[in-house]
Amino acid sequence: MILVSLGTQDREFTRLLQAIEREIINGNIKEKVIVQAGETKFISEYMEIFDLIPSQEFLKLLDECRILICHGGVGTIIDGLNRHKKIIAAARLKEYGEHQNNHQKQIIHEFTEKKLILELDQFDQLNEKLKEAEDFVPGNYESNTPQFIQSINHYLDEVLGTNENTFHRTLMQYLFYGFFAFLFQFIILLLFSGNSLILLSCFLFVLLFLYQKFIQYFFYRDLPFSFHREAIYIGLWIVQIFFIWYLKDWFQQYFIFKMFVCFILRFFFLFFLSYFFHLPDID
Numbered sequence: 001m002i003l004v005s006l007g008t009q010d011r012e013f014t015r016l017l018q019a020i021e022r023e024i025i026n027g028n029i030k031e032k033v034i035v036q037a038g039e040t041k042f043i044s045e046y047m048e049i050f051d052l053i054p055s056q057e058f059l060k061l062l063d064e065c066r067i068l069i070c071h072g073g074v075g076t077i078i079d080g081l082n083r084h085k086k087i088i089a090a091a092r093l094k095e096y097g098e099h100q101n102n103h104q105k106q107i108i109h110e111f112t113e114k115k116l117i118l119e120l121d122q123f124d125q126l127n128e129k130l131k132e133a134e135d136f137v138p139g140n141y142e143s144n145t146p147q148f149i150q151s152i153n154h155y156l157d158e159v160l161g162t163n164e165n166t167f168h169r170t171l172m173q174y175l176f177y178g179f180f181a182f183l184f185q186f187i188i189l190l191l192f193s194g195n196s197l198i199l200l201s202c203f204l205f206v207l208l209f210l211y212q213k214f215i216q217y218f219f220y221r222d223l224p225f226s227f228h229r230e231a232i233y234i235g236l237w238i239v240q241i242f243f244i245w246y247l248k249d250w251f252q253q254y255f256i257f258k259m260f261v262c263f264i265l266r267f268f269f270l271f272f273l274s275y276f277f278h279l280p281d282i283d
Contacts, residue, residue, distance in 0.1 A: 002031055071104060081117075
């Protein structure tokens with residue numbers, strides 16, 4: 001049996017089926033031909049054509065077939081090579097509207113260079129390729145997946161190596177925000193010194209919340225909205241307001257200095273929570 005696979009592309013590949021049917025009519029193909037045609041609409045009384053064959057059934061047919069004729073899809077070719085099948089591959093070409101570009105020709109070239117498959121370049125020479133396939137012994141296919149994983153790991157090691165100072169950059173980021181927040185609160189306290197601490201903290205929360213949204217819009221626009229992140233942000237401010245309310249008598253003397261101490265403590269709490277416990281939502 002000959003198995004034909006045209007892949008699952010959204011474009012037709014009638015040229016290949018026409019070539020196969022022509023060889024059947026000419027008597028050069030006498031065995032059964034089963035086709036997974038995908039989006040190719042082709043009616044033939046000489047072949048069994050299916051739009052899509054379930055994966056397990058397709059692999060079973062692949063085990064049973066003598067020759068696999070397919071388009072230049074990497075997945076189909078590798079499935080055939082893993083089962084030591086003789087493969088004749090034909091590239092979908094852009095000029096016939098069969099694909100967006102001619103990359104399948106490059107794929108097939110790579111496999112033929114290693115003597116793993118046969119390339120069908122001229123469709124009127126399919127019979128010659130079938131004869132060539134009789135004596136063709138495909139080479140042993142070795143996956144480059146381990147080498148690919150190794151190269152990715154090597155790249156990640158290099159990236160991580162160049163980012164050893166991430167700790168310091170994160171520290172400076174939190175210091176800048178902490179200083180900005182303290183300066184903001186200091187200005188608010190000077191302008192509205194006659195109001196209660198709770199009211200000032202609530203007012204400052206609103207301003208810093210707007211500042212946060214401003215920064216997110218201009219610098220982190222692609223960051224999706226997270227209820228978890230906003231809940232943490234608001235929750236921490238609520239904790240601070242209760243903390244100030246509980247220690248309001250302690251804050252009466254040397255108020256600015258003590259507020260600064262509170263900001264430093266909050267900064268280190270958030271920084272260590274985010275950096276060492278990997279909670280990016282805190283940011």
